[in-house]
Amino acid sequence: MKRLVVATHNQGKVREFRQLFSKYDIETLSLEDLNQDVPEVEETGVTFWENAQLKAETISSLLNMPVIADDSGLEVDALEGKPGVYSARYAGEPKNDKNNLEKVLSELNxxxxxxxxxxxxxxLSLPGEEVIFERGTCEGRLAEQAQGETGFGYDPIFIPDGYNRTMAEIGADEKNKISHRSEALEKIETTIRELLK
Structure with a gap:
């Protein structure tokens, strides 16, 4: 497995996956990098697991290549776990990061x-194999207002435990050490190493 497709058009996610996969000497391709029309997979699942599996299996079978997909989001205790699986479109269509985080801040006023x-x-979906799942989390609290210029999504309002700055203020390198995506990838690392043998 020297080439792996990341099932997303989100360039912020692609950058993070490329950084995280660079140590495995795996060429990471986004859906934008492929010279074929890959349809948008509708996220009809009601859990992160269902949506991740839908994307990974659908695109892997279409391309006959290894595909990794993630579904991720923000869970806020005071909002009973919302926005959860609806994080990307919490403020409605079309997706808009600024509107989403403003809606969350408004609801937490x-x-x-x-x-x-x-x-x-x-x-992680490999042609003809069972899908492999891993879950990662990053605990923290929400700021009163957006702060910082890096990252994407809810990063400007999320302060990880042990920090006094938001994800958007700590920078990509630091974020990748503590992020929910990084934790999930660390858990799947053993499997990836085995697949590369």
């Missing part, structure tokens, strides 16, 4: 409990 976590479920 005056709320003392700001505990939240990022969740990532990775699904």
């Amino acid at each position: 005056g709320e003392q409990n700001r505990k939240a976590r990022f969740v990532c479920v990775l699904a």
Whole structure:
């Protein structure tokens, strides 16, 4: 497995996967890099697992290549786990990061409990094999307002446990050490090493 397709058009996610996979000497391709029309996989699942599996299996069978897909999002305790699987479109269509985080901040206005976590479920689909899943989390709390210029999604309002700055302020290198996606990938690392033998 020297080439792996990351099942996303989200360039922020692609950058993170490329950084994380570089140590495995795996060429990471996004859906944008492929010279073929890959249809958007509708995320009809009600869990992170279902959506990740849908994307990974559909695209892997279409391309006959190894595909890794993730479904990830923000769970806010005071909002009973919302936005959860609807994180990317929480403020409605079309997807808009700024509108999403503004909606969350608005819903938390005056709320003392700001505990939240990022969740990532990775699904690795190899042609003809069972899908492999791993889950990673990053615990933290939500800031009162957006801060920082790096990252994407809810990064400007998420302060990881042990930090006083948001994910958007700590920078990509630091974020990749502690992120939910990084934790999920670390768990799947053993499997990837075995597949590369």
